[in-house]
Amino acid sequence: MSDYGLLLKNNSGQVQIDSTYKNFAKTGTGSGSITAGESNSLALTSITDPPLFVFKPDSSYFSQFQGFTKSGSNYTHAIMEGEYSAGNYTLYWGQFQGSVVNSDPTYGLIVYNSAGDKVFHSDDKYFVIVGVYSGTLTAPANYGEIATKYTDITVSDATNNYFIQSVYCRSIHSIQLQPSPPVYSVWPTGRGLKKISSTVVRLGAFVVYSGGNYGANYQKTDGWVSAYTLIEVKVL
Amino acid sequence: MADYGLKIFDSSGTAVLDTTDKIARLRYSVVATAGNSSSTVLSDISGKTTVEFAFGLATGWKIPHSVSRSGTTISWTARTMDLHTSCDTFILVFLYD
Numbered sequence: 324m325s326d327y328g329l330l331l332k333n334n335s336g337q338v339q340i341d342s343t344y345k346n347f348a349k350t351g352t353g354s355g356s357i358t359a360g361e362s363n364s365l366a367l368t369s370i371t372d373p374p375l376f377v378f379k380p381d382s383s384y385f386s387q388f389q390g391f392t393k394s395g396s397n398y399t400h401a402i403m404e405g406e407y408s409a410g411n412y413t414l415y416w417g418q419f420q421g422s423v424v425n426s427d428p429t430y431g432l433i434v435y436n437s438a439g440d441k442v443f444h445s446d447d448k449y450f451v452i453v454g455v456y457s458g459t460l461t462a463p464a465n466y467g468e469i470a471t472k473y474t475d476i477t478v479s480d481a482t483n484n485y486f487i488q489s490v491y492c493r494s495i496h497s498i499q500l501q502p503s504p505p506v507y508s509v510w511p512t513g514r515g516l517k518k519i520s521s522t523v524v525r526l527g528a529f530v531v532y533s534g535g536n537y538g539a540n541y542q543k544t545d546g547w548v549s550a551y552t553l554i555e556v557k558v559l
Numbered sequence: 560m561a562d563y564g565l566k567i568f569d570s571s572g573t574a575v576l577d578t579t580d581k582i583a584r585l586r587y588s589v590v591a592t593a594g595n596s597s598s599t600v601l602s603d604i605s606g607k608t609t610v611e612f613a614f615g616l617a618t619g620w621k622i623p624h625s626v627s628r629s630g631t632t633i634s635w636t637a638r639t640m641d642l643h644t645s646c647d648t649f650i651l652v653f654l655y656d
Contacts, residue, residue: 331565334578337656339565344584344654361618373590373616373649390615390623390646402618421585432567442584445567448575449582452655455610489612490625493643546640548625552612559575 329434329443340443342436347375347419348447352558354415355403357386360532361511363403364392367418375419375450376401377485377556378516384409385515385529389491404513407530417485417558419450448559453479455554460514462547463528466496469512473527478555481518487554488516488526493546497537509534509541514551526553583610583653590616591624591635593645598634601652605631608656614649621646628652 331340340346351368367374376388384406392400403414431445456476463469478484492514500506510530517525564578576582586609587601611633615623620643624635633652637645 333580334564335581337581338584338654339576339580339582341584344586346582346584347653373588373614375651376614388614390618390621392618393616398616421588431569432565445575446569448569449580450653452581452583452610452653455655487612489614491613491615491623493622493640495641543641546622546638546643548638550625550627552610554610554612557580559573 340434342434342442345421345442347421347450348444349449349558350374350418350420352415352417354413356411357381357403357405357409357414358411359405359407359409361389361402361404363405365401365403365414365416367399367401369394369397369399370420371396372420374398375487376416377487377558378414378416379485380481380516380518380524381412381414382518384412385513385517385527386414387488387491387513387515404515404531406515407532451557451559453484453555453557455552457550457552459549460526460551461549462492462494462544463496463512464544465542466498466510469496469528469530473525475519475523475525476553477522478524480521481524482521484555485558486516486524487556488514489552490548492548494528495534495541495543497539497541499539505539507536507539507541509537514547526551581655583655585651586654587633587652589650591637591648591650593647594637596624596636598632600632602631604654607654609652609654611650611652615646616649617646620644623648624650626650
């Protein structure tokens with residue numbers, strides 16, 4: 324127990340604010356158009372620290388967050404993978420960072436740690452965890468299994484809340500397009516999120532796009548981690 | 560209105576903190592460099608609930624690290640696959656108990 328500062332708990336006894344650890348604060352929200360493939364770029368509020376990125380799953384198509392791109396020393400865009408069969412859809416997103424965002428208010432509450440750093444600021448909008456869902460979803464062994472690899476997860480609010488899936492997954496599967504001469508195509512596959520109902524999201528394998536010819540037996544699943552963590556967050 | 564706890568409003572009157580909220584506190588973060596696996600011991604998380612996750616800091620046929628917790632040890636493991644290489648990865652550990 325610290326002998327200075329503030330320790331604040333919620334009505335379940337869980338610590339909301341202490342005088343040691345920083346909370347994550349919102350630095351931006353927005354929306355962007357997503358289509359099939361892995362080149363969907365969403366413009367963020369440019370910052371030098373790595374951001375935390377969350378999004379609302381679409382109700383028709385799977386999406387997976389791939390990573391960030393930088394311009395100089397700033398993180399500027401989030402790259403999303405969209406489902407191969409997708410038409411255009413709009414994805415809503417939010418970003419957070421681990422430092423106090425706003426300048427000092429003229430009223431409200433600021434909490435400092437022992438080093439004098441701000442760890443809480445009442446003008447910031449914080450990363451509220453609504454639920455954490457963990458489990459396993461193994462990689463599809465082949466193209467035919469892609470549509471069967473999913474799990475439906477009951478959440479608090481799939482319409483208004485945002486989600487983080489960890490960790491990024493990639494597998495690649497070959498299929499034969501024509502028998503003679505034999506022609507094959509590979510199908511890079513991700514593990515994404517889709518909204519099923521107001522309280523259910525689907526975490527599942529989905530084809531991202533169709534690739535080149537790597538022969539008949541090209542099945543790669545070592546970019547896939549079966550264990551998943553799905554975090555549901557409220558973005559104010 | 561609750562008769563305990565703290566509810567904080569911003570200047571627009573929006574509640575930014577309510578008595579039922581679980582706002583995660585960042586316990587640990589590191590940028591794991593591409594290709595390097597490692598771990599750290601966070602002795603103070605013993606008996607506490609955390610959530611760990613990992614984001615790639617690069618795109619285009621890159622694979623971020625995986626991350627896991629065992630006891631008070633947080634481990635991150637670089638991954639690769641055919642045609643894909645490991646990338647720098649943002650590892651985050653939040654306390655939310």
